[in-house]
Amino acid sequence: MSQEQKGWKEIPIAGVCWRPATEYLTGDWKTFKPVRDPEKCIKCLICPMICPDAAIKWSKTTEDIEFDYDFCKGCGICANECPAHAIKMVREGES
Amino acid sequence: MAPIQQKVLALNGNEAVALAVKQSDVDVVAAYPITPQTIIVERFSEYVADGEVDTEFVCTESEHSALTACLAAAVTGARTFTASASAGLALMHEILYVTSGCRAPVVMAIANRALSAPINIHCDHSDSMVERDCGWIQIYVENSQEAYDSIIQAFRIAEHPELLLPVMVCFDGFFLSHTLENVDVMLDEDVRKFVGKRLFPSVIGHKGKKVPFKLDPSNPLTMGPLDLYDYYFEHKRQQEKVMQKAPQIITQVHNEYAQMAGRKYGNGLIDTYCLEDADIATVCVGSTAGTVKAVVDQIRAKGVKAGLLRLRTFRPLPVTDIMKALENVKAVAVMDRSNSFGGYGGAVFHEIRHVLYDAKSHPRVVNYVYGLGGRDMPPDIIQNIYRDLQEILKTRRVKDYVQFAGVRE
Numbered sequence: 373m374s375q376e377q378k379g380w381k382e383i384p385i386a387g388v389c390w391r392p393a394t395e396y397l398t399g400d401w402k403t404f405k406p407v408r409d410p411e412k413c414i415k416c417l418i419c420p421m422i423c424p425d426a427a428i429k430w431s432k433t434t435e436d437i438e439f440d441y442d443f444c445k446g447c448g449i450c451a452n453e454c455p456a457h458a459i460k461m462v463r464e465g466e467s
Numbered sequence: 468m469a470p471i472q473q474k475v476l477a478l479n480g481n482e483a484v485a486l487a488v489k490q491s492d493v494d495v496v497a498a499y500p501i502t503p504q505t506i507i508v509e510r511f512s513e514y515v516a517d518g519e520v521d522t523e524f525v526c527t528e529s530e531h532s533a534l535t536a537c538l539a540a541a542v543t544g545a546r547t548f549t550a551s552a553s554a555g556l557a558l559m560h561e562i563l564y565v566t567s568g569c570r571a572p573v574v575m576a577i578a579n580r581a582l583s584a585p586i587n588i589h590c591d592h593s594d595s596m597v598e599r600d601c602g603w604i605q606i607y608v609e610n611s612q613e614a615y616d617s618i619i620q621a622f623r624i625a626e627h628p629e630l631l632l633p634v635m636v637c638f639d640g641f642f643l644s645h646t647l648e649n650v651d652v653m654l655d656e657d658v659r660k661f662v663g664k665r666l667f668p669s670v671i672g673h674k675g676k677k678v679p680f681k682l683d684p685s686n687p688l689t690m691g692p693l694d695l696y697d698y699y700f701e702h703k704r705q706q707e708k709v710m711q712k713a714p715q716i717i718t719q720v721h722n723e724y725a726q727m728a729g730r731k732y733g734n735g736l737i738d739t740y741c742l743e744d745a746d747i748a749t750v751c752v753g754s755t756a757g758t759v760k761a762v763v764d765q766i767r768a769k770g771v772k773a774g775l776l777r778l779r780t781f782r783p784l785p786v787t788d789i790m791k792a793l794e795n796v797k798a799v800a801v802m803d804r805s806n807s808f809g810g811y812g813g814a815v816f817h818e819i820r821h822v823l824y825d826a827k828s829h830p831r832v833v834n835y836v837y838g839l840g841g842r843d844m845p846p847d848i849i850q851n852i853y854r855d856l857q858e859i860l861k862t863r864r865v866k867d868y869v870q871f872a873g874v875r876e
Contacts, residue, residue: 380700380701380702383698385570386670386680386690387698388670388671388672388688389672389689390673391675393689393692
């Protein structure tokens with residue numbers, strides 16, 4: 373998904389990946405996405421550690437965390453674990 | 468080409484298979500013992516212990532693991548073999564699909580045996596017929612000679628770069644696996660030359676470059692990963708397409724082998740007997756065909772135009788060959804050594820009746836389920852089947868489309 377879909381005559385046999393797995397954007401599976409309130413965030417960096425999809429990163433340039441929505445599947449673990457209650461799960465398309 | 472040098476050995480079916488595997492220069496054998504197949508891997512483990520082969524022999528804790536080990540070895544480019552039967556094959560069920568899906572050319576010998584319960588170690592085809600949809604090529608042989616020949620051919624078929632499909636060579640448990648027979652065997656070097664080395668087609672890997680189709684750390688590849696509703700269907704469509712290519716390659720390998728060894732089994736797909744002018748015919752797979760041929764001779768001597776079609780390749784089903792061979796026959800009895808409970812006859816019946824639906828002669832096609840759990844199939848029962856066919860030919864009426872031959876009422 374997230375890319376042009378090929379027909380059965382064009383793809384390699386045996387399910388061989390012809391592109392890196394990182395091009396497969398699993399982020400479009402999600403129903404709810406995490407949205408952070410920067411005012412409440414204490415930058416404890418628990419969420420980048422516990423994200424099962426490594427979709428929350430620490431950016432050295434902005435010195436802040438960033439969500440990678442291309443790979444976030446919307447599991448909500450970050451919102452559940454955030455000690456400052458700074459992350460809310462919002463239905464896709466609602467904000 | 469003149470047939471090459473051969474010698475006659477007294478071998479049972481299992482020993483014939485073990486010898487064929489030994490001569491085929493196999494890299495990995497992983498197996499778990501089960502009657503009536505055990506002698507194959509027992510003999511093969513002796514070859515390994517005596518240093519007669521340089522094969523990696525892996526003793527696993529179950530058939531599920533045995534086939535998994537073969538699958539893993541095969542995708543790295545190794546020539547692999549395993550053997551099983553009955554409950555062992557049933558335990559492999561999950562990995563049968565993984566093997567064909569990964570296009571791993573594993574060769575497996577099946578000494579056909581009934582499935583429990585009640586427990587039974589003797590021959591019927593329930594174990595392999597139930598696996599007909601798993602994407603493996605299935606070859607059913609008539610005798611131990613054919614088992615030997617078919618194993619050697621199976622490596623060439625499975626590893627053909629245009630196919631890469633696992634192959635099951637099915638032979639009747641005990642009737643063949645434990646019965647001594649004169650088997651013509653070739654010299655090791657001639658078999659080795661015939662089988663040759665594995666060749667690898669190239670595929671586009673995740674770096675976007677063409678690489679040989681095998682797992683190799685210097686050219687990394689990912690095979691058979693998560694594949695959801697967006698691509699799974701396309702991969703299954705590919706498997707169907709490659710199966711359609713298989714008959715041509717099975718015939719080609721069979722003919723090349725026939726030229727070398729001087730032995731052939733029909734066209735490698737179907738083996739017919741007295742079918743050219745036949746009005747009535749039976750269809751069967753496996754060792755029963757030998758008895759049927761003797762019966763056909765007897766009743767032909769009485770002027771009855773009877774014939775036999777032995778289906779050698781059951782998967783892929785040689786649809787056009789079956790159609791052509793039976794298109795002028797007016798009544799056909801399909802003999803099934805397995806039953807599909809609640810399914811209106813056995814697996815072979817389903818296929819043959821299905822193929823003949825469009826036949827010009829509109830033959831009556833009836834089914835006889837026979838020989839379950841090793842029940843004998845003597846000539847008189849086969850004669851009765853041909854007698855029923857003569858009756859159908861006369862009246863064009865069928866009383867029972869599915870009958871059970873040789874069961875006590």
